[in-house]
Amino acid sequence: MGSTVETLEFQAETRQLLRLVIHSIYSNKDIFLRELISNASDALDKLRLESLIDSGLDADTSDLHIALEVDPDARTLTVRDNGIGMSREDIVELIGTIAKSGTAGLLEKIKETGDAAAAQSLIGQFGVGFYSAFMVADRVTLLTRRAGTEAGTRWESDGEGTYEIQAVDGLPVGTSVTLHLKPVDGEDGLADYLAEWKIRQIVKQYSDFIRWPIRMAGERADEEGATTRQVDTLNSMKALWARPRAEVTEAEYTEFYQQISHDWLAPAETIHMRAEGTFEYEALLFIPAQAPFDLFSRDAKRGVQLYVKRVFIMDDCEALMPDYLRFVKGVVDAHDLSLNISREILQQDRQIRAVRRRLVKKVLGALKDVQTKDTERYLKLWGQFGRVLKEGLLEDADSTAALLELVSAASTHDPERPTTLREYVGRMKDGQEAIYYLTGEDRATVENSPHMEAFAAQGYEVLILTDPVDEVWVERVPDFDGHRLQSIAKGQVDLDRPAEGDEAAEAEKARREQEFSALLPWLTTALSGQVKEVRLSSRLTTSAACVVGDAQDMTPTLEKMYRAMGQELPPVKRILELNPGHPLITALRAAHEANPEDPSLAEVAELVHGGALLAEGGDLPDPARFTRLLTDRLARGL
Template identity: 85%
Template sequence: MGSSVETLEFQAETRQLLRLVIHSIYSNKDIFLRELISNASDALDKLRLESLTDSSLVDIDTTGLHIALEVDKDARTLTVRDNGIGMTRDDLVELIGTIAKSGTAGLLEKIKESKDAATAESLIGQFGVGFYSAFMVADKVTLRTRRAGTDSGTEWESDGEGSYTVQTVDNLPVGTSVTLHLKPADSEDGLADYLSESKIRQIVKQYSDFIRWPVRMATERTDAEGETTHEVDTLNSMKALWARPRAEVTEDEYNEFYQQISHDWLAPAETIHMRAEGTFEYEALLFIPSQAPFDLFSRETRRGVQLYVKRVFIMDDCEALMPDYLRFVKGVVDAHDLSLNVSREILQHDRQIRGVRRRLVKKVLGALKTMQAKDAERYAKVWAQFGRALKEGLVEDTDNTEALLELVSAASTHDPEKTTTLREYVERMKDGQEAIYYLTGETRAMVENSPHMEAFAAKGYEVLILTDPVDEVWVDRVPAFDGHRLQSVAKGQVDLDASADGDQDTDAEKAQREQDFAALLPWLTTTLSEQVKQVRLSSRLTTSAACIVGDAHDVTPTLEKMYRAMGQQLPTVKRILELNPAHPLITALRTAHDNHADDPALAEIAELVYGSALLAEGGDLPDPARFTRLLTDRLTHTL
């Protein structure tokens, strides 16, 4: 037997806020069921906890706690029922009858100023009004509840407009039921058929699969003979592996879960299971895949880390939890102290989330470092798949530069069959060698055959061979490793004699060379002034006649092309032409210039020397037709 119905008016500001929630805030209407199941799960958690500490509740049996979904197609109702802690009348008025009673006016003002649905949703999320998302799909909501340890229950009902009713109801079971009187399905309004078993299953699977309590629903099955049977199915798996101690989870369970969330048929290369306790508690279960997805370097690729709050799914590819260069990492992070309605915008500015991100990144990089030390073969395979992405971190993540440099694995002239780490390179450095030498290029063959490599090969210096596009960027951003600067063999002055083994040129010999070429070098600098800013003698060439180098801080031609391809206009960078003073062509050119400085053919030969050097490094000729004509004429004159 119940009491008379009491009708209460929503406050004006609360009514405005409710209207926003119903009509304009949530873009995904499916989340109403997530919100109601989450509320029910909280009620079950509270009952289990209070039954352990409240003497008046010790007789309550908590072994059958569950959430039930009930569909009545004739009445067009969907009910979410739990046998949890329940609410008193005062609880109802406090928790549901009044929305965001503190700060509502300020919130409304911010929403009006935002004029943006995404921003509005993020603001709403801070006030915990998810229950009212039910009105997106329902014309009326009836809530019946009875608090554990009390004798009578309460019914709350509203159409989501100006008022709600409250009355006392006898003979209610302990717990809460929320009955939604559903609006008709309407594709234009985004209203699915929420009475459909398949739709309900899909929503529960997506958002509430790992809720610790069973979510059950009565179903009908018709066999081939037309016989109908009724059964109760549990819709969620309840297997939140991340919430279990690692010692209790088998490798098969980890692999199965990874394949479920990643849609990858291979087992992961590494599993990272962690739990953080303290001021901000969370669990994380992360996986480093064995194989890169086909779209790893596509702009549309999605990051792999999902965000849960208390086992309730919130969002895929949570950008706030993992930097872009670790976008290949799959897994889940389950936070204990976030609102279910938390938005991407809130996450990006949340200090605690930034702290979680820092710890996750260090954990992933640490796992890769451990793999590198303990299983070099497995690490080599992982680096081959994800090294290019990891090197993006050397550009983006200055806080972890040292950790990332330790992970870098690169081809080098030391061993054509294996890559090397920077640490291994440093251990092999020659006595007196100060720099880590490298050369970037499109392919290993182009780098190995580059004129810039000749002196280094002749004197036995190891050179890193960097052929990923990102290499052009990070080597300029990272000044040194373990106290040794990174030096391009195609930039700046190179003098290997000072520290090389074997014969060294004396100062007198160097001075004599400079004197021998004193007339040719300035003439060439003037003749080729449109192409180069200087012509000088080289100490890096042994067999080639000439090469083109940049100043120590010049942008490389490849990087210049990359920037231009991205629409960034850069001033043309003139480079330096270096000549091999021992090459027959260069000595013949010097002699010809010394004897016939006014011969117009010398200028054409100068162009051919420059063009040949440009081609040797894989560059593009400014005028291929002219170069071909000059070369043909020269060849003709020699026959």
């Protein structure tokens, strides 16, 4: 038998929050069911806990569950649980008001700024996510009785400013929330939430891993065509990440990975972790065996799935995984986050940043383990994901050391097998201080570059870097294991520097510099529009000349990349180095000594410079002029 019905007003801040929930916050109205199921799950958790603490609590915990019931004729959807329930005081505090410190001030800020997204940090606290029901219902009725009490309570409201509350006898322990649904209206995005397929879809997407069974009765036709009513469990309850790793089979991991990634292969690596302490969470991450087709697509999805207490929050949580690990798939289930924490707040949350750092460390550590235990398998993974991992050297300074240990690159040491930086350092020649590398469009271009000649002749290993990102990261990383990274196409390379005390070698070097003392400044002047300096080279053994940059200069490839992105850059003049032992260069020196005013020498200088540009795969400033000069020279020589 019920008591007198009381009509009470919502707290002012509650009315503001109701308006935000109904009209502003949620773009996807389907999540109202997620919120109600989450509240029901919390109630079941609380009853189970209280029954363990209080053995005298009169409550049946033998079949804790959530039930969904639809009544098409009455257009109602009911979410029922046999959890802890609420007293009248609980209802007034949790639903009628928002008794949280600072909430009123936050709502005032939201009102002033119009930042509806900021309000999402409130939704999902017990009793607050309840308001999302008013997005799809024009009236909500709640019946509840708290475990350990005799009196039940009925609550009802249309969400417009007041609610009715009444004591009711004879209610079971638990809570039922009945939504009197608004008419279906496609323009307003209101689906028919009485349709069984729609309810199943929402539960599967958002609440599949809730630990308690979510049940719903539906009509089923048997083989003879007769219709029977059958109760189905809609959720799998298989939250693999919440189970100890020893209890999960590889087949289960593979099935789950394929479900969330839509990949038909098994994952290459599985990372199952649990963090306990001030901020608890579980994570189940997978490294795919092959790169997805959209790995470098700007519109590709990024990040892992975020759950809170097994409730799905968002599919691509970029705050939890850096962009250079965008190939990692998986789930992070946090225990202490608000259910509807917004993407903006996630980016700023200190705990989320700490989780991200640990996840990154775990993923890079897993890759290092593969590298250590199975080199061939690691090289396959590097072939799939190495290019994006190197992006981390530009984005994640905290992980530079770990990423450098993973870097594998082609080198002159073995044409068939990439090398790690650690392996390179182990093979360095006595007295070698730098790790030498050369960037280029492809291996053939790099190997045939004039810059390689002296290094190959003297047995120095050179890394061959051909990914576009290589042009950038080598400039950002100062050293590896105390050895600087040095481009053999930049700065001074003095491989044939005379040994200390070798007077004959020092005298030979001085003689050559004297022989070219007139030609070098003349060439610098003749080619002043294209080069900043002309000097003798110790890089060359067979080519006549090569073009190099100063130690701090931008490479031509990087310069082209920036220009392609629309960035205006001043022209970078480079240095022309000559091979003093090449017949062409010695002949040019002799001709210049014989007749420094010969105008044809300037054309030879242009041809030498143009040939050096072509030899490194570069672009000629004036291809037509170069072709004409070369043709004329060939004609005169025949």
